[in-house]
Amino acid sequence: MSKRPWNFSAGPAILPEPVLERVAAAVGNLRSANFWNEGIESDLSILEISHRGPAFSSIHEHAIDLVHEVVGVPRDRRVMFLQGGASLQFCMVPMNLRREGKVACYVETGAWSKKAIAESERIGPTRVVASSKETGFDRIPDAPSAEDLVDAAYLHVTTNNTIYGTEYRELPEVPPDVPLVADLSSDIASRPMALDRLGIGYAGAQKNLGPSGVTLVFGRRELLDESDPADVPAYLRYRTFAKAGGLYNTPNTFGILVLAAVLEWVRDEGGVCAMGERNERKARKIYEVLDANDVYEPHARPEDRSWMNVTFRLAGADEAERAERTSRFLSEAEAAGFSGLKGHRSVGGVRASIYNAFPEAGVDAFVEFLREFARRA
Amino acid sequence: MSKRPWNFSAGPAILPEPVLERVAAAVGNLRSANFWNEGIESDLSILEISHRGPAFSSIHEHAIDLVHEVVGVPRDRRVMFLQGGASLQFCMVPMNLRREGKVACYVETGAWSKKAIAESERIGPTRVVASSKETGFDRIPDAPSAEDLVDAAYLHVTTNNTIYGTEYRELPEVPPDVPLVADLSSDIASRPMALDRLGIGYAGAQKNLGPSGVTLVFGRRELLDESDPADVPAYLRYRTFAKAGGLYNTPNTFGILVLAAVLEWVRDEGGVCAMGERNERKARKIYEVLDANDVYEPHARPEDRSWMNVTFRLAGADEAERAERTSRFLSEAEAAGFSGLKGHRSVGGVRASIYNAFPEAGVDAFVEFLREFARRA
Numbered sequence: 204m205s206k207r208p209w210n211f212s213a214g215p216a217i218l219p220e221p222v223l224e225r226v227a228a229a230v231g232n233l234r235s236a237n238f239w240n241e242g243i244e245s246d247l248s249i250l251e252i253s254h255r256g257p258a259f260s261s262i263h264e265h266a267i268d269l270v271h272e273v274v275g276v277p278r279d280r281r282v283m284f285l286q287g288g289a290s291l292q293f294c295m296v297p298m299n300l301r302r303e304g305k306v307a308c309y310v311e312t313g314a315w316s317k318k319a320i321a322e323s324e325r326i327g328p329t330r331v332v333a334s335s336k337e338t339g340f341d342r343i344p345d346a347p348s349a350e351d352l353v354d355a356a357y358l359h360v361t362t363n364n365t366i367y368g369t370e371y372r373e374l375p376e377v378p379p380d381v382p383l384v385a386d387l388s389s390d391i392a393s394r395p396m397a398l399d400r401l402g403i404g405y406a407g408a409q410k411n412l413g414p415s416g417v418t419l420v421f422g423r424r425e426l427l428d429e430s431d432p433a434d435v436p437a438y439l440r441y442r443t444f445a446k447a448g449g450l451y452n453t454p455n456t457f458g459i460l461v462l463a464a465v466l467e468w469v470r471d472e473g474g475v476c477a478m479g480e481r482n483e484r485k486a487r488k489i490y491e492v493l494d495a496n497d498v499y500e501p502h503a504r505p506e507d508r509s510w511m512n513v514t515f516r517l518a519g520a521d522e523a524e525r526a527e528r529t530s531r532f533l534s535e536a537e538a539a540g541f542s543g544l545k546g547h548r549s550v551g552g553v554r555a556s557i558y559n560a561f562p563e564a565g566v567d568a569f570v571e572f573l574r575e576f577a578r579r580a
Numbered sequence: 581m582s583k584r585p586w587n588f589s590a591g592p593a594i595l596p597e598p599v600l601e602r603v604a605a606a607v608g609n610l611r612s613a614n615f616w617n618e619g620i621e622s623d624l625s626i627l628e629i630s631h632r633g634p635a636f637s638s639i640h641e642h643a644i645d646l647v648h649e650v651v652g653v654p655r656d657r658r659v660m661f662l663q664g665g666a667s668l669q670f671c672m673v674p675m676n677l678r679r680e681g682k683v684a685c686y687v688e689t690g691a692w693s694k695k696a697i698a699e700s701e702r703i704g705p706t707r708v709v710a711s712s713k714e715t716g717f718d719r720i721p722d723a724p725s726a727e728d729l730v731d732a733a734y735l736h737v738t739t740n741n742t743i744y745g746t747e748y749r750e751l752p753e754v755p756p757d758v759p760l761v762a763d764l765s766s767d768i769a770s771r772p773m774a775l776d777r778l779g780i781g782y783a784g785a786q787k788n789l790g791p792s793g794v795t796l797v798f799g800r801r802e803l804l805d806e807s808d809p810a811d812v813p814a815y816l817r818y819r820t821f822a823k824a825g826g827l828y829n830t831p832n833t834f835g836i837l838v839l840a841a842v843l844e845w846v847r848d849e850g851g852v853c854a855m856g857e858r859n860e861r862k863a864r865k866i867y868e869v870l871d872a873n874d875v876y877e878p879h880a881r882p883e884d885r886s887w888m889n890v891t892f893r894l895a896g897a898d899e900a901e902r903a904e905r906t907s908r909f910l911s912e913a914e915a916a917g918f919s920g921l922k923g924h925r926s927v928g929g930v931r932a933s934i935y936n937a938f939p940e941a942g943v944d945a946f947v948e949f950l951r952e953f954a955r956r957a
Contacts, residue, residue: 207609207623212630215833223607223625230604232584246584248600250791250838253589253920286663286793287815290829294813322813409830414627416663416793416832436671436699438664452667453786455793455832456592461627543630 209565212543213365213512213556214389215409222464222560229460233258249460254453263450266459269466274392275475276421277399281428283441283449284459285418288407289315289388292418293322296359296384296403299430299441301327305356308332308347308381313340313364314549315386323359332358340367343507346375357382357402363390365410366547368514368554369507374400382426390511391419392469393559394479402426408458410511411559413465417458420444469559478559485557485566486510492570496577498528502552516552517580529553532576539572586942589920590742590889590933591766592786599841599937606837610635626837631830640826643836646843651769652852653798654776658805660818660826661836662795665784666692666765669795670699673736673761673780676807676818678704682733685709685724685758690717690741691926692763700736709735717744720884723752734759734779740767742787743924745891745931746884751777759803767888768796769846770936771856779803785835787888788936790842794835797821846936855936862934862943863887869947873954875905879929893929894957906930909953916949 210217226249228236233245233252245258252258267282276282285291296319297307307323309316311334323329332347332355352358358377362385363370370390374397377383382402391406398404403422409415420427420441428445437443437451444451469478490508493499493515501508501515517532519525529552536544546552557566587594603626605613610622610629622635629635644659653659662668673696674684684700686693688711700706709724709732729735735754739762740747747767751774754760759779768783775781780799786792797804797818805822814820814828821828846855867885870876870892878885878892894909896902906929913921923929934943 210624210628212624212628212633214830215628215630218625218628223627226627227604227607230600230607247587247589247919248595250600250603251587251589251592251595253592254792255925256589256920286665286832287668288663288829291664291815294815298813318814322815325811325813407830414832414834415631415830416835434702436675436702437695438668438671438699452665453591453784453792455663455791455835457791457834458793458832542624543633548632 208540208542209561209568210542211555211557211561213547213554214407215415216556216558217560218413218461218465219468219560222461222468225464226461230457249457252456254450254456259456262456262460262463266463266466267449269463269470270419270421273466273470273474275395275398276404279424280421281424281445282419282421283427283444284454284462285420285444286416286455288415288418289386289405290318292386292405292420293319294326295439295441296357297323297326297329298432298435298439300357300382300384300403300426302356304354306330306354308352308355308358310334310344310347310358310360311336312343312361312369313367314547315364315366315388316359316361319359319361319386335369339502340364340369341502341507342504343369343371349378352378352381355381357384359384359386361386363509363511365389365512365554365556366514366550367502368509368512369503370509370511372507373397376400382423390509392466392475392478393482393511395475408462410556411465413462414458416455417462419462481563482510482557482559485561485563486513488566488570489513489555489557489573492573492577496573498577498580499573511556511558513555513557514546514550514552528580535576536572541569541572585917585919586938586945587919588932588934588938590924590931591784592792593933593935594937595790595838595842596845596937599838599845602841603838607834626834629833631827631833636833639833639837639840643840643843644826646840646847647796647798650843650847650851652772652775653781656801657798658801658822659796659798660804660821661831661839662797662821663793663832665792665795666763666782667695669763669782669797670696671703672816672818673734674700674703674706675809675812675816677734677759677761677780677803679733681731683707683731685729685732685735687711687721687724687735687737688713689720689738689746690744691924692741692743692765693736693738696736696738696763712746716879717741717746718879718884719881720746720748726755729755729758732758734761736761736763738763740886740888742766742889742931742933743891743927744879745886745889746880747886747888749884750774753777759800767886769843769852769855770859770888772852785839787933788842790839791835793832794839796839858940859887859934859936862938862940863890865943865947866890866932866934866950869950869954873950875954875957876950888933888935890932890934891923891927891929905957912953913949918946918949
């Protein structure tokens, strides 16, 4: 594993090297990978064992346990590993939580929340109760009031916005009868969060939790287990999975193993508290250089800046100069061993995704590069 | 990779050892895994690269190419890798293919087709046009006539029935205006098939194609690209994926790599023709011993027996003796190094799943065990 570039990919994103080594071994042979202390009694690969057999059952239970212990999901919540990413949750949430006479309420903070809103609108009455659209999604809007939510079936937020680089510092508070639903895909397990405030939380795994193809869904049992909309296909009802202990059909077995290995790594590094301190420090180092040099224009306003995705543009007298500088920045960065910095295709510019597994040494090297580039710009 | 048991798991199922070695290397480092002749320019793991970057694009295109070349999907069909398994296709098919005034038609051949039928019934008019329910799903029923299909939106079949051990020897022929839709999850790429007869084919990867968490979907472009039911969520419309070249949201990137490696292995072993000859021989060897010994009662009638899943019961004067023998058979088999033989929880008995990657040497060893057990029974 030599010569690894610094991987700023927005997702699927960097994973810790010890995790990669462990799961590569498990692709060969589960027993010799010696995955957990108690060992797994199988000489097969993780890729070829039944999801209903004892070896995978122990992996599955261990993964659920780690979601409680490490991520901080309260023990009384149900934890499930589905497929389809956040994109499938965008329709499953309204399909399962819509209530006669109630309105699905959303906070609009960028591209992903817009997709969630569009799916809800297809399914039933939907209202945007707060938005930062007018300021180019450069901030987290003020939380909606209790009055805004008087007829709410639920309130949906996107906790971190990968494309615009904004992030909730704290989950909003909602009236007790309104379930809070959060798309946590890009900042779950990055710091301590008041996850007990959530009715349902979900996260595609491919940023802080593991590989692509696994979606963590957790929440209050009365929401996941008891909602049973008869006109909704079985696969799209939370209850279908809840009743089957999460295993309605064959899950992404390998992905769940990787997720467990990643969460063990988080735990062994000091848990989400240590992650939060490290992530804040990593982000601050980059924002400081960006703020100190006019050639960089960070997108988000300071108080709402993401610790996960630092997004900025290169300054220029006109769009042509901006474009030329951006392109030069990206190619020089690539040559210097910084990979995956190109901004999302919808907004351009630069995006440095510095999830949990992105090492502080990589941030220090990048900060040096940013200083150097500014000097020459 | 020593001491591997003979793995009869019904899915996730056995994978070829050379494939496991290659993909374990790719979990470490894509370049050093030297995955294809041209190499992949990345020192990152397959688990941590963007699905929109050049390394994954080349993997994705290569996988699509192999589906045409090796599986035999005609070049003019669209090929996509989705998530959610066959279970999600059970609702996506009727959601996308229902037509005003038409009826969704199904052949009922066991548990999986029943699930597909149940989802279709939730979505619109549905008719079972052929069934082997009355004979305990021991056969493939006669194909429906053109008259049966006069108002059909499509005809859906399950080509191999893992639980009951029956299999279509040939895809049925349908009137030219009726799309044939096939769940090929458990026998795709196991032999040459007339896939040009299909409007849409789909297959969970975890039997003959790779790991769990990837669903291959292919079909005629007018069905996948052009159907655009506005009331269906974006994620559940084939068109959404088709318009995005298959990459609407983050796919199971690792699973697609494994699928490509498996298909290269199939190609290098002689392709689906060689697989078909080998699979027929493997199955015949087992059925011959079962037929020759009264202690075994194969479930399927001879002409419809599956080459993928051999299902049988142990004979007995009463249920107690059957149960005792079955339990003894399974524990002796496990002790002798045969893993995963327990029949599906819904029917009990024994199931030997002998997918492409199950070696003939394992079949020979199992045949010996079957003879030996019968001698003592």
